[in-house]
Amino acid sequence: MKLIEEFARKQPAFVTQLAAVMLGRKPAVKVEFELNGRDYEDFIELLTGLNLVWFEHSPNPVRICYPTSIQKSVDAEVKALPWYVETKNYSFQRLFADVGEYEKFWEIMSEGEMIPLKLEGGTLNPSSEIVISKDYERLTNFLTQYAVAKTHRRQPQRSMETFDRILGTAYGYPECCTTKFAEERKRRKSQEDYLFYESIVEKGLVKTVPLELRVVAHVACSVQCQTSISLGRQYLDSLKEYDPKIHKIVVKELEKPTLFIDLWHQFTVDELMPEICGDLIKIEKDDFLRMTKRESVKPDEIMLGRINHIAFQYLADFVGLWWIGVDSRNAVLLCNAETGEMRLYKRHGDSNIADYRIFRYNYP
């Protein structure tokens, strides 16, 4: 299977955004999921195969990476270091600013200049922050805006709001959403992402969320934000233009229901018919119904489903075949159909109106 197909199944929204970047319709895209071991190697292979450039910020210094195949177009000062010869064999080059020059790097960058970078071997090094762009020029432009945003954050009177605004523009987010997000960030304690999910519930669109909103990289100001919907459609059209087959995979993946326990526990569920699972199932539906009664959960929806992909390692134990009972807004009961392991999540004081639900997305 082609690497991009594999990523389309695991990270459909990201692959859609990546297509928009490749076609020059989005300035840059940030990786919002974890890459461990083999996944990271595959990811680098994907980026170099697509001739994309990226920066790594983990936590410092800043590293700028690009495929060896496009090296000639990149203007960088390469020092004759002993291992330089070896780097010729790498599929990508990694340039870095001296650690001691970390602050200077951002200072100079905020003026739109790039300081000379040293060549470092293209060894693999998982990073906490990766931002990808179509070419060197676009990446430099993004870094300049990032640098300007960073300078503002250091001045208390300018605050996070300016940081959010500048970065929002750098990533190509709609202004209405960036403004709303910046306001909400001030008001809530790291729960500003809820603003979009709350609007879904408030407008009664839990079963008919426009799928376009699942591929945008920002928090939409509302489920009815037309600018975000058109942006999402533009990204999906870019992917279709790039490769209709990948587009099909992505749409199929995104149309699957999302189990939303809370902001940090969201899972795409592959809904299954018990008949096709055969002997795998040790816990029958009737057993599960008895469990819901015992736990006083009154589900308005019960499904058998497989959770295949998780964005972060700490969620790894959610991968599996589950009976899922959702008592919307109040509770979610999970029982592993193969092992019988049970998990109960119930509403508490800090629960949000969007929690303990299944969201369904529709594509016209």
Ligand SMILES: [Zn+2]
């Ligand atoms: Zn908006």
